[in-house]
Amino acid sequence: MQARLEACLAAINQVVLGKDSQVRLAVTCLLARGHLLLEDLPGMGKTTLSHALARVMGLSFQRIQFTSDLLPGDILGTSVFDKQSGGFVFHPGPIFAELVLADEINRATPKSQSALLEAMEEGQVTIEGATRALPQPFFVIATQNPASQGGTFALPESQLDRFLMRLSLGYPARAAERALLLGQPRRELLPDLQPLLDHAALAAIQQAVAQVRASDALVDYVLRLAEATRSQPQFAWGLSPRGSLALLAAARAWAYLDRRDYVIPEDVQAVLPAVLGHRLREAADASGHGGGALVQWLLREVPAL
Amino acid sequence: MTAAPLIPRNSLVWLLVAQVLVILPHLTHLPLWIIGLWLACATWRVQIFRMRAGYPRGWVKMLLMLGVGFAVYFSRGSLVGLEAGVVLLIAAFILKLVEMRTRRDALVLIFLGLFAVVTSYLFEDGLLAGLYSLLPVTVLLAALIGLQQGSLVTRPWPTLRLAGSLLLQAVPVMIVLFLFFPRLPPLWSLPQPPARGTTGLADSMAPSDLASLGQSAALAFRVTFDGAPPAQAQLYWRAVTFERFDGRRWSQSHPVQLLDVPEWQPAGEPIGYSVVMQASGRPWLYTLDVPQVQDAPARLMGDFHLQLPRPVDQPLMYRALSWPEARREAQTAPASLGRALSLPETGNPRSRAWAAELVRREGEPEAIVRALLWHFNRQPYRYTLKPPAVGADIVDGFLFDTRAGFCAHYAGAMTFVLRAAGIPARVVAGYQGGEFNPTGGYLSVRQYDAHAWVEYWTPGRGWVSVDPTFQVAPERVERGLQEALGAEQEFLEDExxxxxxxxxxxxxxxxxxxxxxxxxxxxxxxxxxxAESQARLLRQWFGRFEASHLAFGLVAAAGALLGLLALLLLKPWQRQQDPQQRAFLRFERLLARHGLVREPGEGARSFARRAASALPAQAALIEGFLQRYEAQRYAGAGGSAVELARALAELRRALPWRFSRVERRV
Known part of the structure; x- marks a missing residue:
């Protein structure tokens, strides 16, 4: 099973050049049944990554471009009167896909944002009184642009918490960018990607990930990390239990990708910046949610054993 | 940036109060300008705190320092020595107040204050002084606490209360240290200034000297007898003898002349007693005749006084046994006979003539002594502390003209006449009598009990003491000075x-x-x-005892106490350490010896990988240990710590042996 996953990673890396660790983290996020927040400048390959993920994993893909005039109905779908049947017929919105790319999520109004975020949390949507289940698996990749903040609605902490990981792709390395410039356009490569997993395999993998063993000693480490965020003065607030659950779940997926059926502290440390970065805030920094220095502090100072 | 918040208000308040309390007991021996200096500095300090004044500049400080130095020099005549040293210390203690900017400065000030409290014991070590010094110590402690409190705490009383309760809690420690701390001999001794003003017997005697002693009620020593105290008239406490007479003044023989050990035999029942003696500044002990002293390094000199190697600068306690009926140098003619007969070539012709007449009339030495005492008893002699002035021949003037004087006059005159009559004699100076304290069952001897009497030597009987004053004023001997002075003279009129x-x-x-x-x-x-009484007490408690045992025991007790505290604070029994973790700690220690130190945030695997790349020859063994460790600790695989220990032992054998740590590799 892990061999197939590694084939998936290799296939995605063919398209998204030089971003091995981010790709690995993104897959980890998917395996841990979490949603992903990509925070980067435009044109860094966010959409390509999402597309490639969807194709390789054999998921249906939908993209929603968030704008300030986007309404919840545009995401969830609306009922339209059908002359033939003489009744309202529900037209599902783009959210009824297995992998949804919510592009520039911070451009939409809070009302539209929360429509998406509710769906992410519940795994179902309620439209006009009827509850409709979202497809399984359901995976949201949201992107936002940290640089231009004009006319945006920053996600509040409570909604940031819904994303398992926050990743930033960053500029490609020189060699990767050279290959990018010399090679085919990336979009053209996407249709060539073959699905390497099916739904059943993915579900089985997700099932197996949840079974990865976390020993007492390892849980103690996660607890020490959580306690450190709650007791040290440089943290504006401590990690929520959802945060520590997310950390453990992501570490399990990472260990699984590493072909192990048990978690070691290094797994926790590998996913920790992506999982905790957006959940922590420095006490000295009243508005931002950087968390980078705090994450480094946690990695360095909290005893791993 | 002002320094005002650095020294909190609370601390400053208590520091000022503490300075007053520290300086107060010193005022008896400090020049008065110190008060002015303190007032000026305290005002300046308060103004600084209120931001109305600035800190002194460098040259102002220099000027102040020089000024104080000059003032000390002019008021004390020196910059060294105890008196000047203490004045300098107190002046520095005051001046530091103005300069104090940071917490560190305030700490220096507090410690200076504690030292100044200790120096006050050099001048006064009584019960009241000891109790009083608790007060400045408490307040200094409050200042120390205030220093840690920050500027939000503004009410001073809780701080003082805390300091007081801390001091009370320290009482058991104080008692234990008092009982057990080894009494070390001083590393150096402070030269005591001669002007220290201890009243007491001097090593020479002009008649007026003892009269000034008669005006002083200062304590000389206290005696506790083992049995019932002897009668008042028997209590002749010998200090020194005066053998030389230069016409005006009786003085002690040179110590070298007194070195030979005198001959005497114990006779009769001895009297046992212990004496607590005040500092006298003289190297003599006070004893009844003929003494044997325990636990004091005293030597019985040729004239039967007890000499110490150094002057008594602090209260001294000793035990003595005395045989009042012993015969002194009865068998052999003493070496001091020549000195006991010498007189000035000329002077006092009337006394010499009278002595010659006595020899002619009485013949035997005992008869001459009896006649002399009879003379003092029958003729109109008076006992007074204010004798009228006499001319150049003081013995003649006293014996035949004024006929008024006190013990020193009578003893001096009698010795003179005895020597003139060819009988060896000398003046003995010391104390007579004392006041019995029924509450404590001891005898207090004060300076006004100072006395002088006579001893003469005859073959066969040896030295015999007689007291001519007894013939003139028997109540002086039987009931003390106050009775002897009568109504016309005021007792202790200076006090x-x-x-x-x-x-x-x-x-x-x-x-x-x-x-x-x-x-x-x-x-x-x-x-x-x-030291001696401590050793005695500890021997009584613990049987055999050595000073080194005491030091060792004290260190061991302190160590045990600290260990207990550490156990209580660290609670090692609460730290659950499973065997795998212990094995991993050993693994870490082994690699640390080879310069590989695990960072706190470094997991086992990353550490092992780092170690493997640093020690490629042992990489396989390191990896083997890691596999076992991870399997047991994280994968839940069974297996015991023995496996880990075996893997570790293999690794240890494979690694080169290191005696000490190699430098840390980064």
């Missing part, structure tokens, strides 16, 4: 407030006796608790 002036009033006496008893206890049990 109008002394309780001793009101002797005979019942409740005053009781009060006085009780207070005196308390002070005696303080002297005997607290100040007198020095």
């Amino acid at each position: 109008p407030l002394s309780l001793l002036r009101f002797r005979g009033i019942g409740w005053v006496d009781r009060l006085r006796f009780s207070w005196d008893n308390l002070n005696h206890g303080w002297q005997r049990w607290v100040l007198g608790y020095q």
Whole structure:
């Protein structure tokens, strides 16, 4: 099973050049049944990554471009009167896909944002009184642009918490960018990607990930990390239990990708910046949610054993 | 940036109060300008705190320092020595107040204050002084606490209360250290200034000297007898003898002349007693004749006085046994006979003539002595502390013209006449009598009990003491000086407030006796608790005992106490350490010896990988240990710590042996 996953990673890396660790983290996020927040400048390959993920994993893909005039109905779908049947017929919105790319999520109004975020949390949507289940698996990749903040609605902490990981792709390395410039356009490569997993395999993998063993000693480490965020003065607030659950779940997926059926502290440390970065805030920094220095502090100072 | 918040208000308040309290007991020996200096500095400091004034500049400080140095030099005549040193210390203690900017400065000030409290014991170590010093110590402690409190705490009283309760909690430690801390001999001794003003016997005697002693009620020593105290008239406490006479003044022979050990045989029942002696500044002990002293490094000199190697600068406690009936140098003619007969070539012709007449009339030495005493008894001699002036021949003037004087006159004159008559004689100086304290059961001897008497030598009987004063004023010997002076002379007229002036009033006496008893206890049990008494007590408690055992025991006790505290604070029994974790700690220690130190945030695997790349030859073994460790600790695989230990042992064998750590690799 892990061999197939590694084939998936290799296939995605063919398209998204030089971003091995981010790709690995993104897959980890998917395996841990979490949603992903990509925070980067435009044109860094966010959409390509999402597309490639969807194709390789054999998921249906939908993209929603968030704008300030986007309404919840545009995401969830609306009922339209059908002359033939003489009744309202529900037209599902783009959210009824297995992998949804919510592009520039911070451009939409809070009302539209929360429509998406509710769906992410519940795994179902309620439209006009009827509850409709979202497809399984359901995976949201949201992107936002940290640089231009004009006319945006920053996600509040409570909604940031819904994303398992926050990743930033960053500029490609020189060699990767050279290959990018010399090679085919990336979009053209996407249709060539073959699905390497099916739904059943993915579900089985997700099932197996949840079974990865976390020993007492390892849980103690996660607890020490959580306690450190709650007791040290440089943290504006401590990690929520959802945060520590997310950390453990992501570490399990990472260990699984590493072909192990048990978690070691290094797994926790590998996913920790992506999982905790957006959940922590420095006490000295009243508005931002950087968390980078705090994450480094946690990695360095909290005893791993 | 101002320094105002650095020294909190609370601390400053208590520091100022503490300075007053520290300086107060020193005022008896400090020049008065110190008060002015303190007022000026305290005002300046308060103004600084209120931001109305700035800190002194460098040159101002320099000027102040030089000024104080000059002032000390002019008022004390020196910059070294005890007196000047203490004045300098107090002045520095005051000046530092103005300069104090940071917490560190305030700490220096507080420690200086504690030292100044200790220096006050050099001048006064009584019970009251000891109790009083607790006050400045408490306040200094409050200042120390205030320093840690920050500027939000503004109410001073809780701080003082905390300091007081801390001091109370320290009482058991104080007692234990007092009892057990080794009494080390001083590393150096402070030269005591001669002007220290200890009243007491001097090493020479002009008649007026003892008269000034008669005006002083200062304590000379206290005696506790083993049995019932002997009769008052038997209590002749010998200090020194005066053998040389230059026509005006009697003085002690040179110590070298007194080195030979005198011959004497114990006879009769001995009297046992212990003496607590005040600092006298002289190297003599006070004893009854003929003494044997225990636990004091004293030597019995040729004239039967006890000489110490160094002057008594602090209260001294010793035990003695005396044989009052012993015969002294009865068998052999003493070496001092020549000195005991020498007189100036000329002077006092009338006394010499009278002596010749006595020899002619009486013949035998005993008869001459009897005749002399009879003379003092029958002729109109008077006992007074204010004798009229006499001419150049003081013996003649006293014996035949004024006929008024006190013990020194009588003793001096009698010795002179005896020597002129060819009988070896000398003046003995010391104390006579004392006041019995019924509350404490001891005898207090004060300076006004100073006395001089005579001893003469005859073959066969040896040295015999006689007291001519007894013939003139027997009440002096039997009931003390106050009785002897009578109504026309005021007793202790220089000390109008002394309780001793009101002797005979019942409740005053009781009060006085009780207070005196308390002070005696303080002297005997607290100040007198020095190396010997400590050793005695500890021997009594623990049997055999050595100073090194004491030091060792003290260190061991302190170590045990600290260990207990550490156990209580660290609670190692609460730290659950599973065997795998212990094995991993050993693994870490082994690699640390080879310069590989695990960072706290470094997991086992990353550490092992780092180690493997640093020690490629042992990489396989390191990896093997890691696999076992991870399997047991994280994968839940069974297996015991023995496996880990075996893997570790293999790794240890494979690694080169290191005696010490190699430098840390980064």
